[in-house]
Amino acid sequence: MAKPIVAIVGRPNVGKSTLFNRLAGKRIAIIEDTPGVTRDRIYCESEWLGHKFTLIDTGGIEPESEDIILQQMRKQAEIAIETSDVILFMVDGKEGLTPADTEVAEMLRKTRKPVVLVVNKVDNLNLEANAFEFYNLGIGDPVTISASSGLGLGDMLDEIIKHFKDEEDDDSQDAEIKVAIIGKPNAGKSSLLNRLSGEERSIVSDIPGTTRDAIDSYVIIGEDKFLFIDTAGIRRKSKVKEDVERYSVLRAIAAVERADVCLVMIDGTEGITEQDEKIAGLAHEAGKGVIIVVNKWDAVEKDDKTMNEFSKTIRNKLSFISYAPIAFISAKTGQKIPKMIELIKHVASQHALRIKTGVLNEVISEAVMMKQPPIEKGKALKIYYATQVSTKPPTFVFFVNDSEIVHFSYERYLENQLRQHFGLDGTPVRLIFRPKK
Ligand code: GDP
Ligand code: GDP
Numbered sequence: 001m002a003k004p005i006v007a008i009v010g011r012p013n014v015g016k017s018t019l020f021n022r023l024a025g026k027r028i029a030i031i032e033d034t035p036g037v038t039r040d041r042i043y044c045e046s047e048w049l050g051h052k053f054t055l056i057d058t059g060g061i062e063p064e065s066e067d068i069i070l071q072q073m074r075k076q077a078e079i080a081i082e083t084s085d086v087i088l089f090m091v092d093g094k095e096g097l098t099p100a101d102t103e104v105a106e107m108l109r110k111t112r113k114p115v116v117l118v119v120n121k122v123d124n125l126n127l128e129a130n131a132f133e134f135y136n137l138g139i140g141d142p143v144t145i146s147a148s149s150g151l152g153l154g155d156m157l158d159e160i161i162k163h164f165k166d167e168e169d170d171d172s173q174d175a176e177i178k179v180a181i182i183g184k185p186n187a188g189k190s191s192l193l194n195r196l197s198g199e200e201r202s203i204v205s206d207i208p209g210t211t212r213d214a215i216d217s218y219v220i221i222g223e224d225k226f227l228f229i230d231t232a233g234i235r236r237k238s239k240v241k242e243d244v245e246r247y248s249v250l251r252a253i254a255a256v257e258r259a260d261v262c263l264v265m266i267d268g269t270e271g272i273t274e275q276d277e278k279i280a281g282l283a284h285e286a287g288k289g290v291i292i293v294v295n296k297w298d299a300v301e302k303d304d305k306t307m308n309e310f311s312k313t314i315r316n317k318l319s320f321i322s323y324a325p326i327a328f329i330s331a332k333t334g335q336k337i338p339k340m341i342e343l344i345k346h347v348a349s350q351h352a353l354r355i356k357t358g359v360l361n362e363v364i365s366e367a368v369m370m371k372q373p374p375i376e377k378g379k380a381l382k383i384y385y386a387t388q389v390s391t392k393p394p395t396f397v398f399f400v401n402d403s404e405i406v407h408f409s410y411e412r413y414l415e416n417q418l419r420q421h422f423g424l425d426g427t428p429v430r431l432i433f434r435p436k437k
Helices: 016-024 066-083 099-109 125-137 153-162 189-197 241-258 274-285 306-317 337-351 357-370 408-422
Strands: 005-010 043-048 051-057 086-092 115-120 177-183 217-221 224-229 261-267 289-295 326-328 383-390 395-400 430-435
Touching (some): 066 086, 274 289, 289 337
Parallel strands (some): 177 261
16 A cells, blocks of 8 residues: 655745654654664654654755745755655745745645645744635635644644545556666666667656656566556756755655565676665565566676676665665666566565465464573563554564563574575565564
8 A cells, every 4th residue: 555645845834844754653663774864864754643654754955045035945846746645835924925825825826736735834823824825825724833842743744644545446456567676866766667668758847837747657577467656757857965865855756655676786897885875774664565677688798697796785885775786787688587577477476475374373483493482681582473554565473471671683683584494585574573461
């Protein structure tokens, strides 16, 4: 099920980060061995009344002058329109309506995406009247909040989740495998997509304010249907490197969220970079199937050792996705692409794998017999039984005597045992430990 994406758009200093931090609460996952992505807080997972969603902050770096602010806000609005399900447009109730607000509102009015207008810094009821002038923006009733005190957040969240599509709808057994091709610019994503879909796709012109929903490509190969989710988006040159990276990450987040399998595309002529690590981290954290695709293999000077050495470097730098298979391809010549397609099918089936409770518990008790859990805090961990609670990714609940004493290394051991017996190639797995009362 694809989690909805909510994007915050607004001028600098209206309170976007304050709101972001409040909604993220303690839920920002700091997963030790996933690099980069979680630390710079571009996105977080949030939840309201059982509705899970991904919140993204489109705010870039702090611009210095008025015209740069405008330029940046246009970009923010575009990215929000392109990637999100609901747009949260934030304005400043203390400062009042500004020309930049009006301009952005105009862009947002043109999209079909729902927009929730939020007036921040309404710290008490006496300030409610400050919200009236924002009716002039023509994007509906403003919701007043105070991000710093938390006032009004409940009403705001009610308004947001109202716009979520029926979450049960897309949980059906889809016939097609959804694939996101992610990677840094120039890795060869569009080339691969073009080759797979066998046609040059039209590129939408770069007119400011034009909306552009992601263009997905349905491709039938043999008996199988694939949906390739586009992440290329509008190509735009920006002088600010941080912005370019931020926006390409935000795009990738949106695509990953909808995918079953992510192809993490690496430029074989360049080797692995920090940005590759970040992008791979997105797929891993989102719990998607992952295949590392090394592209441009035709252009790499190689002997019989090159592939092995490249693989070693990958395992080293992307150690947090050691479960992901590696494919060496050339989008240009078509080399090894049929093999990659087989791999996508395999990983998709592993990602959706369901293991019967009986077999699962046989494997677990055998694993425990071979290697007893270490004593933690003077206590021995006891595992009573395990059961798989969901797929995509496969998620297992272990009922234990004390969930506080599960050592990280033992958890890893259990995961490896599961992988040894059941495969689970290319998919993250989640282990949850619950005390049995
Ligand atoms: P961003 O640039 O949009 O991310 O804005 P920040 O979240 O960094 O906030 C800008 C300033 O506004 C900070 O000094 C915040 O403390 C302040 N601020 C944020 N929310 C509120 C609020 O609800 N009321 C008041 N009075 N100030 C706020
Ligand atoms: P994207 O930004 O990730 O979508 O990358 P593109 O598909 O636009 O490709 C970037 C550049 O790499 C283009 O000049 C392509 O012709 C080139 N390229 C893409 N795939 C291959 C490949 O397999 N081999 C070689 N030699 N060049 C490639």
